[in-house]
Amino acid sequence: MDPRAFSRTAAPAAALALLVLVGGTGCTGGDTGVRGTPGAVGLRDPYFPKLGNGGYDVRHYDLTLDYDPAGDRLKGTAEITARATQDLSAFHLDLRGMTVEGATVDGVKAAANRAGGELTVRPRDDIDKGAEFRTVIRYSGTPETIIGPDKSEEGWLPTEDGGLAVGEPTGSSAWFPGNHHPSDKATYDIEVTVPKGLKAVSNGELTGERTSGGRTTFAWHEAQPMASYLATLAVGDFRVTSSRTPAGLPVLTAVDPAVAKDSAALLGRIPEVMEWGAKNFGPYPFSSTGAIVVPTDEVGYALETQSRPVFPVDQFDEETLVHEIAHQWFGNSVSPASWQDVWLNESFATYAEWLWMEDVHGTPVRKPFDAAFADDANWAFPPADPPGEEDLFGGPVYQRGAMVLHKVRQAVGDETFFSVVRGWAAKYGHSNATTDDFVTYVEVETGQDLTELWDVWLYGDKKPARP
Template identity: 45%
Template sequence: MAALAVAGALTGCQVTIGDRDAAEPSPPVAPTSQTNGPSGPGSAGDRYVPGDGNGGYDVQHYKLKLAITPGGAKELDGTAEITATATERLSRFNLDLTGLDVSQVTVDGAPAQQQRQGSELIISPAKALEKNAKFTVSVRYSGTPQPVVDPILGRYGWIRTSDGVFVACQPSGAHTWFPSNDHPSDKATFDFEVTVPEGLTAVANGEPTSKVPSGGGSATPGASDGPDVIPAAAPAAESATASTARGRRAVTTTWRVKDPMATYLATVTVGRFGVKTGKTPGGIPIISAVDPSVSAVPLDTFHAKNAEVTDELVKLFGPYPFTSTGGIVDNAAVNFALETQTRPVYSALGADQTIIAHEIAHQWFGDSVSVTKWQDIWLNEGFATYAEWIWAERIGNETLQEKFDGMYADAGNRELWNVPPGNPGRANMFGRSVYDRGGMTLHALRKKVGDQKFFGILKTWAKERRHSNATTPQFIEVAERVSGQQLDSFFDAWVFKRGRPAL
């Protein structure tokens, strides 16, 4: 995630669902003794995001059927079909969901009892789920998602724009628009089926499995090596699925995420976009979308820079971990960008190329290798910040050493030296220590072990933890193994202790 300021770019980092068919309420389910049986924990136990996540099951896949009508009486009408495995015997289990009306819940096709307690949807299946059983829960719901407004973390999640919605959910916004196990420790694959009013485009994670509507035809990314430009605000293509809802023509497209994704990285951003598809010079499929009202970001320039940055970071960090790259620039009135998986989102403030480097670096560090708990967020932000600094040096800005020296010389900077990035506390999880001292830690490590070992550490980390979760002690183990050095005291000073480390 990158937080943006008008005076300069500061690095930091932070979707709808619908079925337009009439939803019938679930038949009442008579309480049974099973409602008093074993249940999974109603939280992941992460004190940085109290109440988020759940236990007792492991989600493998989300299939989200979304009808999004920006500005409608109900902006979202949806069905979430969630495939999971019980990790213990369950008479009931929780999903995270906030502020939306639930009309029907089934488990393996049978009506299930549901209760709401705050941000928890508590589901009691008709029959208890045995340990290791695979099951599917379907939830039909509707309403207008509201942004998260947090006194510490600010405003994020479902953000209305002048022509659609901008969806950026770090850390706790996913359950404002779909029921989920909303914690990065439970990653899953996704399918999106998205219906929007004619003239709007929905851009999601992964790749389209239907044609992308355009005025002059349709394009499927990866179908050829050449780019295909899709005009902004194009009318629906004849090949797209069209339907009529509330008297308005609507267009449906589908997207698939083949690799596991944390819920906060999901997006379905809707608006009037110009879209360009193709492949990077290195052969990675790429999809870029820009709202033309953000005049400071030409689509062709943005698309080319996404391609260039992706290919260059492959040289530093190893093979690109996903099936496509790119980005979305929307006219959203927020001050951050977010590394939504395969397709980072950028606000109306634009997409400076160092911020693009930051967000694309997250595809390795944060998206593919995800935190187990949020206290380790420096593994996301410190790494992406260091990539941002590398790119700044590449284009003739401050060198890495100049950046490091300038920050180190500021001995009185309490934000850096009084907050250990390895456990900054919830109030500082997006603070300067996580980003800047995190980046400085990597530069100090590079100076200590040398370039060859340093980039070997990063490549090994990205390879061994690909598509999984990780902790700071696990990174230290990799750094010691690859470098051949004992690094406990180094990381203790730079990551876990207060105070400015000695050089």
């Protein structure tokens, strides 16, 4: 995210034993002796304790959506493939608003009850630990715009000719049910039907487009694991352009016609930024790239939605483009284990801006470092420990976090530092990492004890003497 706009049937017991021995999956009945318990409500995230749910791990989302901009109505079917991590008698999904019209588990009708943002699903039979199961939720309604802790808008943002879905940190629960915590990443298929003449743009690759009865359906596939807050959907009158980088990577951009002229030149530089990113951070972790550019009044910030960042045109500048593309490595591929670890996303993306300015424009990293150091607002709290959820995207998370990385670079030298950066992106790619993981990785890979550096720059409460 760009910080400059503001400071988420009964089976015999013997048969069950054989099923377990051969690694079978599915629900089991009461005669088996299995007695499941409900999965936890929330994952006890330090900032959003009720976000996400326990007892299962989502493998894939298959979303079939139909959106009517005239009435701002969304009709959806979410097919969620997951693996049980305990014996389950019930489990929860995060879903804000909307009317749930029915639920099944492995093709059998299941009870579904709402309580606030939690949807409780109780299958007819318990689900064995280790079993893969398929839940289908049918729902409809007007998706909500959620006001985040920092007063920014997320979730579903209605626009003049459609809508825009952005989800950091909790907003994705406004438009589809799921396990909406960054620690539970999954692959996605998103099929969206809209009035003919409009476009529906999402993550990954466009795998199909068909028109019938005055409506057009767009099918998108994201093959790499994605945290749900990085899922996006943009519906509107977009100019969609497909091309490839010199290395052959597909580039798909979607631009509102009202801002096409103002964004054309910078969109043309995406291949240049991609090449620079791969040189510094290692191989690009996804199978496509691109951007979605919209008018300023549609969203108040840029966001690193996976493979296709979203930009309001007033923030579609060179540094922000670099920032959001850098997030594809840091935040999207290497994702935070909890929201307390979000500084790992933003520090790398901010430091990428500094590196770009140094490499491309000859501005030494020392210059933005000194400016960030001089700003007392960046010392309001340690980057790895914001005092509250409203500070999750505060200046220290970005600017002081980037200062931490520069101090590491100074301590270990350029060659070792960039080796660590590329190694970090490779080791934790397509998974999740904690602050402790990062600290340990740096010290193991460099062979240095950097306790004093962490104590002062990452965890310290006071601004140190000028370095």
